[in-house]
Amino acid sequence: KGSGRNVVHFFNPHLKQKASFELQLEEDLRQALQQDNCLMLFYQPIIDLRSGALSKLEALVRWHHPLHGLLTPERFIAIAEANGFIDQLDDWVLRRACHDLNSLEHMGYPGLKIAVNCSALNLANDQLPGRIEQHLQATRCPAQCLELEVTESALLSNINRAIGLLERIRALGVCLSIDDFGTGYSSLAYLRRLPLDTLKIDRSFIQDLANSNQDREIVHAIIAMAHALHLKVVAEGVETGEQLAFLQDRGCDQVQGYLFSKPLPLEEIVSRFPPHIRP
Ligand code: C2E
Ligand code: CA
Ligand code: CA
Numbered sequence: 320k321g322s323g324r325n326v327v328h329f330f331n332p333h334l335k336q337k338a339s340f341e342l343q344l345e346e347d348l349r350q351a352l353q354q355d356n357c358l359m360l361f362y363q364p365i366i367d368l369r370s371g372a373l374s375k376l377e378a379l380v381r382w383h384h385p386l387h388g389l390l391t392p393e394r395f396i397a398i399a400e401a402n403g404f405i406d407q408l409d410d411w412v413l414r415r416a417c418h419d420l421n422s423l424e425h426m427g428y429p430g431l432k433i434a435v436n437c438s439a440l441n442l443a444n445d446q447l448p449g450r451i452e453q454h455l456q457a458t459r460c461p462a463q464c465l466e467l468e469v470t471e472s473a474l475l476s477n478i479n480r481a482i483g484l485l486e487r488i489r490a491l492g493v494c495l496s497i498d499d500f501g502t503g504y505s506s507l508a509y510l511r512r513l514p515l516d517t518l519k520i521d522r523s524f525i526q527d528l529a530n531s532n533q534d535r536e537i538v539h540a541i542i543a544m545a546h547a548l549h550l551k552v553v554a555e556g557v558e559t560g561e562q563l564a565f566l567q568d569r570g571c572d573q574v575q576g577y578l579f580s581k582p583l584p585l586e587e588i589v590s591r592f593p594p595h596i597r598p
């Protein structure tokens with residue numbers, strides 16, 4: 320009895336089942352990456368508020384699992400992070416995004432940007448700038464059409480190292496944005512040290528704008544601060560016309576959310592946002 324909980328856990332059939340389920344999923348994910356067959360990129364439009372035009376697409380990875388269907392990143396990013404192959408996953412995403420950038424240019428969307436999410440762990444990966452450069456060269460995409468989204472938490476663990484890496488990426492001409500802004504810590508102290516172009520206000524501040532005076536004040540203050548630092552502001556998770564009107568009134572630059580479109584395969588984005596409606 321004194322031998323403790325570990326022993327009990329070991330014989331718990333549910334836990335054992337769960338462990339083998341996760342193991343199988345990890346194995347499946349490695350295979351999907353290797354065979355390059357079940358992972359897909361969905362894209363969500365980011366709309367410029369001044370012109371009303373499509374300005375960027377955020378690439379959001381999906382996994383079409385043969386048994387479990389379409390899985391969202393919450394289900395599998397952590398697996399890749401915990402098992403040391405998130406760099407491979409993010410690299411797959413980057414390569415595909417550059418490939419799609421190239422297609423978009425040929426379809427008549429010159430200058431449309433693609434924003435790609437970068438895992439926190441990858442900001443400690445010295446090879447990241449080189450890989451980005453390779454993908455850009457291979458697809459002959461202009462660097463300024465690619466944007467990297469990093470979260471505050473990604474920066475916290477080793478801020479000086481992360482800044483060094485981001486500066487190398489910025490030197491390639493790639494744009495940088497800080498993602499989920501407001502959900503991390505100590506953001507203000509280093510915000511001006513980072514070579515950023517864009518700040519994305521986290522969805523949690525947008526969702527209750529209609530009811531929360533406090534959230535309205537926070538969003539207003541974030542926009543003012545970002546502009547003072549010469550950053551463009553994107554509000555994410557915009558679902559209602561009321562939220563949109565508030566953001567427009569406060570000078571927010573760009574918006575993203577279900578009000579405009581959920582993330583969709585590239586073909587569907589192209590048919591819903593045809594090139595001729597761009598200025
Ligand atoms: P994120 O970067 O904050 O991405 C935005 C998430 O909010 C997406 O979820 C998107 O579908 C969802 N969303 C967008 N508009 C709305 C809205 O109006 N209402 C609501 N309720 N939700 C909205 P998704 O695609 O499930 O991605 C979840 C997270 O997974 C992302 O959060 C990002 O952190 C991560 N992720 C996605 N793709 C990648 C990737 O390629 N690499 C890495 N490392 N992480 C990724
Ligand atoms: Ca993002
Ligand atoms: Ca976000």
Ligand code: CA
Nearest residue numbers: 498499521522
């Ligand atoms: Ca988020």
